[in-house]
Amino acid sequence: MSSDYSYDEEGTLWPFFAFTLTSLVTVPLTYVLVNRTRDPAASFPRIKTDYRPKHGDLVDAQRKQEKRKNRKIWLALMVVAGWSIMAYTMYLIYVTPVPTRKLWNPYDILGLSESATEKEIKSIFRKLSLKFHPDKVKPDPAKNETMEDMNSRYVEISKAYQALTDEDVRNNYIQYGHPDGKQSYSIAIALPKMMVSDGNGKYVVLLYFLLFGVLLPYLVGSWWYGTQRRSKEGVLMESANRLFRQYEDNIDEGGVITALSSGKEYEEVFKGDRADSGLSKVESRILAEGETSPFVGGLSVKEKEKLEDLESGPRRKALALLWAYLGRVELDDDALTRTKYEVGPIAHSLTKAFTAISLAYGNTAPILASYYASQLLLQAMPPKSSPLLQLPYFTAAIAKAVEGDSRTRMTVQAFLDQPDSKRRELAVGKDRLSEDQYQAAVNVAKQLPYLRVAKAFFKVAGERFIIPSSLVTLVVKGRFAPPGSENIPAVNEIDLEDVDPAEDDLDAILGRKTKKQIGKDEKGKPILSTENQDPIFPPLAFVPHFARDHSPRWHVFLTDSKQGKMAVPPFTFTQFDRPIFEADGKTPTFAMQTLKAQFQAPPQAGHYTFVMHVVCDSYVGFDTKMEVTLVVEEASKAAQMADEEEISEPEEDSLAGIMNAAKGGAPPSKPRKKDEEESDEESGTEEEIDDTSDTNTDTEPEN
Numbered sequence: 001m002s003s004d005y006s007y008d009e010e011g012t013l014w015p016f017f018a019f020t021l022t023s024l025v026t027v028p029l030t031y032v033l034v035n036r037t038r039d040p041a042a043s044f045p046r047i048k049t050d051y052r053p054k055h056g057d058l059v060d061a062q063r064k065q066e067k068r069k070n071r072k073i074w075l076a077l078m079v080v081a082g083w084s085i086m087a088y089t090m091y092l093i094y095v096t097p098v099p100t101r102k103l104w105n106p107y108d109i110l111g112l113s114e115s116a117t118e119k120e121i122k123s124i125f126r127k128l129s130l131k132f133h134p135d136k137v138k139p140d141p142a143k144n145e146t147m148e149d150m151n152s153r154y155v156e157i158s159k160a161y162q163a164l165t166d167e168d169v170r171n172n173y174i175q176y177g178h179p180d181g182k183q184s185y186s187i188a189i190a191l192p193k194m195m196v197s198d199g200n201g202k203y204v205v206l207l208y209f210l211l212f213g214v215l216l217p218y219l220v221g222s223w224w225y226g227t228q229r230r231s232k233e234g235v236l237m238e239s240a241n242r243l244f245r246q247y248e249d250n251i252d253e254g255g256v257i258t259a260l261s262s263g264k265e266y267e268e269v270f271k272g273d274r275a276d277s278g279l280s281k282v283e284s285r286i287l288a289e290g291e292t293s294p295f296v297g298g299l300s301v302k303e304k305e306k307l308e309d310l311e312s313g314p315r316r317k318a319l320a321l322l323w324a325y326l327g328r329v330e331l332d333d334d335a336l337t338r339t340k341y342e343v344g345p346i347a348h349s350l351t352k353a354f355t356a357i358s359l360a361y362g363n364t365a366p367i368l369a370s371y372y373a374s375q376l377l378l379q380a381m382p383p384k385s386s387p388l389l390q391l392p393y394f395t396a397a398i399a400k401a402v403e404g405d406s407r408t409r410m411t412v413q414a415f416l417d418q419p420d421s422k423r424r425e426l427a428v429g430k431d432r433l434s435e436d437q438y439q440a441a442v443n444v445a446k447q448l449p450y451l452r453v454a455k456a457f458f459k460v461a462g463e464r465f466i467i468p469s470s471l472v473t474l475v476v477k478g479r480f481a482p483p484g485s486e487n488i489p490a491v492n493e494i495d496l497e498d499v500d501p502a503e504d505d506l507d508a509i510l511g512r513k514t515k516k517q518i519g520k521d522e523k524g525k526p527i528l529s530t531e532n533q534d535p536i537f538p539p540l541a542f543v544p545h546f547a548r549d550h551s552p553r554w555h556v557f558l559t560d561s562k563q564g565k566m567a568v569p570p571f572t573f574t575q576f577d578r579p580i581f582e583a584d585g586k587t588p589t590f591a592m593q594t595l596k597a598q599f600q601a602p603p604q605a606g607h608y609t610f611v612m613h614v615v616c617d618s619y620v621g622f623d624t625k626m627e628v629t630l631v632v633e634e635a636s637k638a639a640q641m642a643d644e645e646e647i648s649e650p651e652e653d654s655l656a657g658i659m660n661a662a663k664g665g666a667p668p669s670k671p672r673k674k675d676e677e678e679s680d681e682e683s684g685t686e687e688e689i690d691d692t693s694d695t696n697t698d699t700e701p702e703n
Contacts, residue, residue, distance in 0.1 A: 015092040018085065026082030033072070033079050044551060045539040045585055047447045051392035051440050053544045055337060062341055062547035106160035118165065125161040132157060233352040239263040240353045247357050251366050253383040254303045256354060256373040257326070260347040261319035269342060270314040278336045279312060282320040285329050292396045297323035298382020318343055326382045328545065345548045348377040362566045364559045371555060374617045380545035387411045387621035390542070392444055393437040402426045411621035416445050416484030446484045447586055449538045449616075451554060451593070453478040453624045455496045456612055458631075460601075462500055467635045468603050474568070474628075476556060476595040476614065480538075480580045482588055495592035535575035539585070541618035552618040556597055558610040558628070567610050571597035605634045 053059070107114050110124050130136065132154050139145035231240045239262070246259035286297030287304060294301060307323070310316040321343045324331060331337050351374045358366035376382065381389045386399035386409050403410045404426075415423065428438050455477040460470050475498045481488055541550045557570035578591035595614075602608060607629055614624040 015089040015096065019089040019093065022082050022085045022089070026079060026086060029075060029082065030079050033075050044537050044549075045581070047444060047539050047542040048585055049392065049440060049444050049447075049542075051444065051544065055341070056544065058338060059341055059545065059547045062338075063549065066345075066548060106163040109156055109160035110164075121161065121164050125157070128157050129154075231353060231356075233349075233356055235350055235353045236264045239265060239350060240357075243350065243354050244357055247354075247361065247366065249361070249363050249366065251369050253369050253372045253376060254300055256351070256366075256369050257322055257347070257376075257383070258303060258306050258319060259354060260350045260373070261315050261322060263318075263346065263350045265346050265350070266314045266318040266343065269339065269346070270317050274339075275314045275317050276312055278331075278333060279317050279320060281333065282317070282324055282331060282336060283307070285331060286320060286323045286327060290327075290396070292400045293382070293385075295327075296329055297327035298385060299323045299327075300383075318346075322347055323382070325380055325545075326376060328380055341545070341547045344377055344380065344546055348374060348546070348548075351377065359566065359569060364561075364564050364566060367557075367566060367570075368613070368615070371615045371617055372620075375620045378541060378543045378546050378550060378618050379620060380543075381620060384409075388415060390448075390620060391441040392544070393433055393441055398427065398432050401432055409621075412445050412448065412619075413450060413483040413621070416442070442484065444542055446482050447539065447581075448482050448542065448619060448622070449480050449552065449580055450482055450619075450622050451478045451614065451616070451624070452481045453614055453626065454491055454592070456626065456628050458628070459498060465633045466601055466631060468601055468605055468632055470601045471598055472601045472630065474556070474558070474597045474599070474612075476597075476612075478593055478595070478614075478624075479590050480588060480593065481590060485588055485590075489590055492592070498594065536577065536579055537575050538580055543618070550618060552616055554595070555615045555617065556595055556612070558612055561611045568597070568599045570615075571595075601630070601632050605632045605637075607631055 107116070110121065110128065112120065112124060116124075132150070134147065134150050134154055137150055139147055139150060229237055231237055233240075242262040242264065243259055246262055248255060251259070286295060286299065288296045290296040290298070295304065299307070303323075307316065307319055310319065321336070321340045323329075324336075325340045325344045331340060351370055354373075355367065355370040358370050372383075379390050385396065386394075386403060388394045388399040388402060388410060389396065390412060399410075402415065415426075418426075423442070424438065427433050427441070428435060433441065453476060455475075457475055458466060458472050459475060460466050460472055463470070466472055477496050477498075479491075538552050541552050543550055551574060554573045555570040556573065557566060558568035559565065560567045573595050576593045578593055579589045580591070581588055608631075609627055609629045612624075612626050612628045616622040
């Protein structure tokens, strides 16, 4: 058997090859491009306000520029070219007829059915021989027939007759499908013959070399180098190394800001003479005497000394602009102002790496300082400044006038919790806010997502006690109640309970279903409905000075206040299971939210008191700090308590009885009279009591 190699001279195969090869490249690139161009923030709710800061147009322009940068124009061009080639090759496939190879069949050649007898076969062969014998038939010029065609036709007829009558020829036909035995097969190369003929072969070899010898290794190497030069937080490894060297156990927010200026990313921003251009002007502006702080930029004397100790260069320029950004200092220079808004997002991205370093050390102060630095960078506020600066039109002077002589900073919540008349008295007036500005500030404040924690406790799913090294769940219950919220409904005690899902309810265990009480059964147990819901995202952070869109994050972690160490690493929450606002986007629902974090219990039994931190990375003063106690029982003691402990049911019509029924406990049996008890004892019968009461595994200390 031989092989016959042929090129696609008729152009029937190479379009299939080109379409397949192009689609293998184009489809993945299209997926990447769509992910880059899709703006996740477009589907997120936003704070509804018409407020725009002084340089709002510049901030918006940088946001759009960053989105365009992520789209990669060269990637879009490759995708367009790929789909164009695929469309062209699909057109060729559609219009080009595909040749079909017909199987050799002696019955079709002789014009017989497969049930024909030998007599019929001989008869039809004689007729065809007389008709198509080369000595008796003449070519028809009208049909472009030749004698060679006539001979070939007669040979086929003879082979067909032999395949049906001659035993050897018939065996060849049965085994190999042809009377002449095993045939050679043809391999068609899916390239037009013109590409490999007439001296074009060298160009094809060059094309393959460029594709597979140059381009493919370059793309793979670029991807690999890109993954190696950045940490998992997305910052350059060199920047992470520099931040590691800047870490201190007692660092505060100002120290974090100074550390962030060491990032290598700033060297790309301040190339060449841009590092020194305008530096003296920026420093003179931020170091001018401030109305409410030593310096206008908000930096302390200690941070001023650190700035002056740095050599002129990208880092000093970055740090000076960072303080100008945080202090909202006017630079009266378009180029410097643009750069001022560029350094903020870079510094914020570096906080992720510094947080990871702080978590590795486990000291509480640097972890909190890193989270607080994130808040300050998003809100463009210097350390230890008034939280009121987060509201529209508020300046340091206005915030100081509102706070008065108080040594403590007034939070947005404290300001909004005052009566409206009191707020107006403090904030509205000459050299303060106008009436329209005041209304805009209050309108924004009443939309900020402030998570008010109602309860926090520990539990082990399906168990009544927590034993050493068990998998503990920290359950945090809270509601989003924006500052200034009115008519907040009372907390429903049932919402503070955490009902374990059924053992076979995998969707509920994995968090794919949420449960809502819709009633009670005859035993008083809650009836829960399971609903598949899409995750609820909070509104994008109100950060008018930050040149990026940002979705708020809440970090929950436990610390040991005595040692100043982190006890349980942070769990980050970006979405919730209950709506935060009504359909209008402004009216809060006050729905109880549930945050859960799992960790391993300590290996020894005892009472462990932790400080729980719930930190929002986007707003200053929206954090929660409270003590929680974890009670870990010895395994043997817990088993003994579970076997021997008898729980007395409260009376049905008492408050405790109502609460017990709400939690799923069985209605208590009414006390029996003495003679009834004696009667039972005399009869020697025992009533089986179905004890379905639940033991509260809440280890939170009672207030």
